[in-house]
Amino acid sequence: MLQSSSQTDYNVSGLNHMQDFAKFHASTLVIDAHADTPQRFVDEGWNFSDPLNSGMLNLDSAREGNLAAEFFAIWVEPKGWRGRYAYRTLQLIDGVYEQLRKHPTTMRLGLTPADIVQAHRDRVFCALLGIEGGHSIEADLGLLRLYHRLGVRYMTLTWTNTNEWADSSGDLDNPSVHHHNGLNDFGRDVIREMNRLGMMVDVSHVSDKTFWDVLQTTHAPIIASHSSSRALTDTLRNLTDEQLCAVATNNGVVMVNFCTSFIDDNWRTAWAATQPQREPLYAAATAPYLERGEPVPYSVFLAIDRAFYAQHLAPTMPLAPFDSLIDHFDHVAKVAGIDHVGIGSDFDGFSILPAEISSAADLPKITAALQQRGYTEEQLKKLLGGNLLRVFADVQAEAAKE
Numbered sequence: 001m002l003q004s005s006s007q008t009d010y011n012v013s014g015l016n017h018m019q020d021f022a023k024f025h026a027s028t029l030v031i032d033a034h035a036d037t038p039q040r041f042v043d044e045g046w047n048f049s050d051p052l053n054s055g056m057l058n059l060d061s062a063r064e065g066n067l068a069a070e071f072f073a074i075w076v077e078p079k080g081w082r083g084r085y086a087y088r089t090l091q092l093i094d095g096v097y098e099q100l101r102k103h104p105t106t107m108r109l110g111l112t113p114a115d116i117v118q119a120h121r122d123r124v125f126c127a128l129l130g131i132e133g134g135h136s137i138e139a140d141l142g143l144l145r146l147y148h149r150l151g152v153r154y155m156t157l158t159w160t161n162t163n164e165w166a167d168s169s170g171d172l173d174n175p176s177v178h179h180h181n182g183l184n185d186f187g188r189d190v191i192r193e194m195n196r197l198g199m200m201v202d203v204s205h206v207s208d209k210t211f212w213d214v215l216q217t218t219h220a221p222i223i224a225s226h227s228s229s230r231a232l233t234d235t236l237r238n239l240t241d242e243q244l245c246a247v248a249t250n251n252g253v254v255m256v257n258f259c260t261s262f263i264d265d266n267w268r269t270a271w272a273a274t275q276p277q278r279e280p281l282y283a284a285a286t287a288p289y290l291e292r293g294e295p296v297p298y299s300v301f302l303a304i305d306r307a308f309y310a311q312h313l314a315p316t317m318p319l320a321p322f323d324s325l326i327d328h329f330d331h332v333a334k335v336a337g338i339d340h341v342g343i344g345s346d347f348d349g350f351s352i353l354p355a356e357i358s359s360a361a362d363l364p365k366i367t368a369a370l371q372q373r374g375y376t377e378e379q380l381k382k383l384l385g386g387n388l389l390r391v392f393a394d395v396q397a398e399a400a401k402e
Contacts, residue, residue, distance in 0.1 A: 021371055025364045029120050031069045031385035033255040033342060034226040036349035038072050041095035043297040048099045056347035057360045059106060062125055065363035069116045069126035072096050076136050078161045080295030086143055089136040093150055096127060111151055113393040130225060133159035134166055139186065141193050154200035156225060165190060167207040169236035182209035191217040198399030200392065211243055220398040221252040221391045226344035228262045228328040237262055244336040253387045254336060255344025256328045260354050263328050264320035278308055305351035322356040326369045338379045342388045
């Protein structure tokens with residue numbers, strides 16, 4: 001476990017020069033645990049080989065940033081798709097499969113840790129699947145098993161909405177929502193079935209009580225696919241130091257989220273204060289979809305946020321500092337230990353990135369910044385992908401015992 005942020009506390013031999021750093025990053029396995037890009041495939045008719053067009057991840061940026069593997073989040077917006085969660089889930093999974101079909105020499109589906117390693121050796125981008133939001137299974141273990149057969153290798157138990165069996169951190173203050181005080185009995189069955197299947201249990205978005213119930217139920221390591229430190233940024237979407245230590249005890253991994261509202265308290269407060277100004281813009285942009293009875297694509301909200309920031313805030317409200325992001329990596333590594341931290345960018349799942357990060361092409365900057373703080377090559381290899389690879393393997397090994 002890291003005990004100090006002083007550069008003098010670490011051995012940085014071999015990484016003293018930019019040339020050495022660039023060579024190191026280019027040869028290291030980098031895995032990102034969470035990106036919301038599949039919505040772009042389906043809703044925008046956008047191809048992974050196309051220019052970014054305001055996005056954060058495509059094939060070119062992945063190559064430039066040496067991103068070897070990405071868990072694509074299969075996220076179903078819970079209000080617009082109510083009653084059709086499984087349909088939308090399958091639509092988004094198909095969207096990823098269509099990209100695999102269109103890019104047979106440059107993309108490959110990953111189902112195991114070995115698949116990731118082999119794809120990296122072959123210089124082929126490895127696409128993996130993770131469901132974001134347990135409402136996708138419609139309280140049916142049969143659907144959970146079906147998604148696993150289709151390649152889904154983790155499930156985020158909730159999104160911002162509490163579902164039939166697990167409480168979310170996003171609606172605890174809503175008295176109209178029926179809560180379960182964490183997991184109910186069926187929720188515990190979901191965890192046990194995920195353990196049996198070898199599907200990673202993801203606790204990002206869940207309530208604190210759900211988090212602790214999961215740890216009491218699982219017999220395999222867990223992940224937080226895109227959560228940062230609550231000690232640094234006070235939002236329920238982040239994990240407390242006690243939770244970070246519990247994930248470490250479980251031998252799991254916490255993947256740091258790049259979303260500005262989760263990594264910088266000043267930004268979070270200032271951006272939240274503009275919500276009343278943005279609400280009428282959302283209402284106007286979504287009205288045509290609602291009049292037609294259609295779900296509103298998430299890209300509509302992202303476009304409004306980016307335009308609003310550029311037009312009204314950019315001159316006086318700087319982007320969240322890059323160092324704020326690095327502070328979260330550093331904090332998780334110090335509290336949970338270097339074996340329990342990784343990357344969970346949440347690319348394409350929010351509107352405005354922190355300073356110095358514009359796409360996956362900028363991932364080397366994170367490695368460089370951590371190197372400047374004294375992290376060794378061995379430690380960086382763990383953080384950049386090795387830790388998630390280990391947990392992925394451990395979860396599948398636990399399933400093989402059953």
